Amino acid sequence: MKIELACHSGFCMGVRDAILRIVRELNHSDDEILVYGPLIHNPQTTQILETRGLRTVHDLDGIAGKTIAIRTHGITADKLREIKGRAARYYNLTCPKVSRVQGIIRKYSGMGYYTIIVGDHDHAEVLGLKSYAQAGVSVISDVQEIPLIPPAANHLVVSQTTQDADRFDEIVTGIQARFPGLTVFNTICESTHNRQSDVTEGVKGGADALVVVGGRKSANTQRLAQMGREYGVKTFHIETEEELLHADFRNVRKVLVTAGASTPGWIINNVMERLYDINFRNSFFLVNIPIRLLQFMLRTNIFSAVTAYFITAFVQSYAGLVPDRGLCLVSMLYIFSMYTVNNFLEMQWLLVRNPVKYALLKRSRYLLLPMAALSLAVSGLVLSSHPWWIGAVYGVSALLGCVYSTGLIKKAVQLVPVRLARLVYSEKNIISSVGWTIAVALLPLLGRGAQAPAMIALNAFVFSMILLRYLLLDIIASQGDLILGRQTLPVTIGPRQTQRLGAIIVVATSLLYAALVLARGAPIYLYFLVNLVYLGILFVRFPSKSYFFALKYEFIVDFNFVVFVALCLALGIY
Numbered sequence: 072m073k074i075e076l077a078c079h080s081g082f083c084m085g086v087r088d089a090i091l092r093i094v095r096e097l098n099h100s101d102d103e104i105l106v107y108g109p110l111i112h113n114p115q116t117t118q119i120l121e122t123r124g125l126r127t128v129h130d131l132d133g134i135a136g137k138t139i140a141i142r143t144h145g146i147t148a149d150k151l152r153e154i155k156g157r158a159a160r161y162y163n164l165t166c167p168k169v170s171r172v173q174g175i176i177r178k179y180s181g182m183g184y185y186t187i188i189v190g191d192h193d194h195a196e197v198l199g200l201k202s203y204a205q206a207g208v209s210v211i212s213d214v215q216e217i218p219l220i221p222p223a224a225n226h227l228v229v230s231q232t233t234q235d236a237d238r239f240d241e242i243v244t245g246i247q248a249r250f251p252g253l254t255v256f257n258t259i260c261e262s263t264h265n266r267q268s269d270v271t272e273g274v275k276g277g278a279d280a281l282v283v284v285g286g287r288k289s290a291n292t293q294r295l296a297q298m299g300r301e302y303g304v305k306t307f308h309i310e311t312e313e314e315l316l317h318a319d320f321r322n323v324r325k326v327l328v329t330a331g332a333s334t335p336g337w338i339i340n341n342v343m344e345r346l347y348d349i350n351f352r353n354s355f356f357l358v359n360i361p362i363r364l365l366q367f368m369l370r371t372n373i374f375s376a377v378t379a380y381f382i383t384a385f386v387q388s389y390a391g392l393v394p395d396r397g398l399c400l401v402s403m404l405y406i407f408s409m410y411t412v413n414n415f416l417e418m419q420w421l422l423v424r425n426p427v428k429y430a431l432l433k434r435s436r437y438l439l440l441p442m443a444a445l446s447l448a449v450s451g452l453v454l455s456s457h458p459w460w461i462g463a464v465y466g467v468s469a470l471l472g473c474v475y476s477t478g479l480i481k482k483a484v485q486l487v488p489v490r491l492a493r494l495v496y497s498e499k500n501i502i503s504s505v506g507w508t509i510a511v512a513l514l515p516l517l518g519r520g521a522q523a524p525a526m527i528a529l530n531a532f533v534f535s536m537i538l539l540r541y542l543l544l545d546i547i548a549s550q551g552d553l554i555l556g557r558q559t560l561p562v563t564i565g566p567r568q569t570q571r572l573g574a575i576i577v578v579a580t581s582l583l584y585a586a587l588v589l590a591r592g593a594p595i596y597l598y599f600l601v602n603l604v605y606l607g608i609l610f611v612r613f614p615s616k617s618y619f620f621a622l623k624y625e626f627i628v629d630f631n632f633v634v635f636v637a638l639c640l641a642l643g644i645y
């Protein structure tokens with residue numbers, strides 16, 4: 072089965088800006104924020120925001136002295152006046168495209184035009200638009216209703232922003248037949264139009280199934296599903312991936328996935344993961360088994376742990392030391408155990424961000440957790456034949472790694488009066504990269520006569536390679552992390568700035584590393600620049616695409632580790 076994601080899926084500009092604004096306000100204030108009616112038509116997103124301090128209200132009775140947000144659909148002119156008069160603060164999150172339609176109606180009805188809105192009678196946006204029509208208004212949802220429009224000197228026609236383009240044209244043609252000389256504004260939002268075109272193109276391109284992801288009450292999402300049914304393709308309108316069943320896709324050749332304007336990226340990712348999972352299960356075992364194995368190695372961080380072994384061998388080789396395979400083994404076991412412990416401590420994020428990975432870890436917990444404990448024990452045994460302080464540093468690092476994500480430490484850090492310390496703690500991936508570097512690059516060299524330039528080159532190289540990997544993985548998860556309140560660099564400074572920062576780190580580290588390698592007179596180690604270049608290409612190339620099938624993306628990012636290990640083996644470093 073071929074799985075294709077429509078070009079225009081997920082948050083539109085209006086919803087994205089509204090969510091960003093609300094989340095920023097929630098992050099900087101302990102007060103609850105009221106929103107009049109659901110902020111967007113996506114229950115999963117609003118439920119999460121409600122746990123973070125957003126409260127949906129359905130009347131304005133209790134708003135005096137409170138902060139209230141006006142949702143993307145807009146509200147009636149009366150309600151807006153009331154909010155301005157009674158609330159302590161308000162955020163008008165009405166989408167600019169909806170505000171534009173309100174402005175058109177206000178202007179033309181001021182000139183005496185009778186307003187006709189092509190839209191759904193009870194839709195929140197339409198109720199708001201009606202309130203701006205001071206010279207009479209009719210809402211037309213079907214050509215049958217055209218005879219109900221009263222005669223007037225001038226008629227203005229606008230559309231609900233999420234209307235179906237064909238239906239709008241059909242209704243306008245009908246109204247023009249009755250009232251020639253109409254003033255018509257096609258105010259259907261481009262975002263809606265693009266999504267509908269994607270479905271049409273997808274069906275023309277051979278899709279025999281359509282998965283529409285989004286709230287059941289979302290008008291634009293309902294319309295996408297309706298289009299699928301009208302085209303006669305197997306259509307599934309779902310809110311989460313749990314609604315998809317293996318049996319439903321047995322005879323499907325090509326499935327198109329699309330999503331409404333208020334569907335967040337992480338839900339789309341989860342649906343893509345689920346579909347690929349269904350596809351693998353329904354596929355021949357010779358395809359199914361290697362993919363499952365790859366998934367297990369990636370998601371349980373066995374890939375990363377094996378790479379840690381080779382990084383330790385590489386740094387010792389570069390520094391002119393005979394590789395101590397015991398330390399290589401300790402690096403591998405340390406990385407495996409730290410990742411495993413932290414994965415299980417962060418299960419609550421995973422459940423929302425990546426249910427497929429969550430399920431895999433949950434299934435494998437009786438294997439992975441004892442393996443992590445065994446790894447630490449074996450590391451201790453190996454280190455007993457090394458200077459005591461190496462074991463002590465590993466021990467302290469392991470302890471910090473295990474308690475880092477616990478609630479106790481989080482609460483303790485919030486009490487620290489220095490803001491910078493709290494900020495550094497919250498950027499977990501920087502701390503993790505430092506931890507990686509100390510464990511796999513710094514400790515194996517300390518006290519063994521490695522030269523300072525070699526130490527600088529190697530630690531900069533390893534730190535950058537690990538940090539860049541984390542940043543790449545966090546960029547695609549940033550939308551979900553933002554809503555969930557998870558602090559990462561792409562959330563703090565934005566995905567684009569993170570991309571720029573990543574590119575700068577690649578260039579700066581490559582220059583430093585290359586200069587130090589050449590100064591040392593060991594050009595063979597220049598081959599490893601390929602790892603930085605590869606990550607640099609990913610920063611420029613991949614995050615510009617909005618959504619990915621997470622496993623594929625994780626593999627593309629971690630393919631860098633495969634390249635690194637292959638280089639080590641080719642150069643005899645192990």
Ligand code: SF4
Nearest residue numbers: 083085166168232260
């Ligand atoms: S679908 Fe269009 S009009 Fe509606 S919120 Fe999004 S950008 Fe605005």
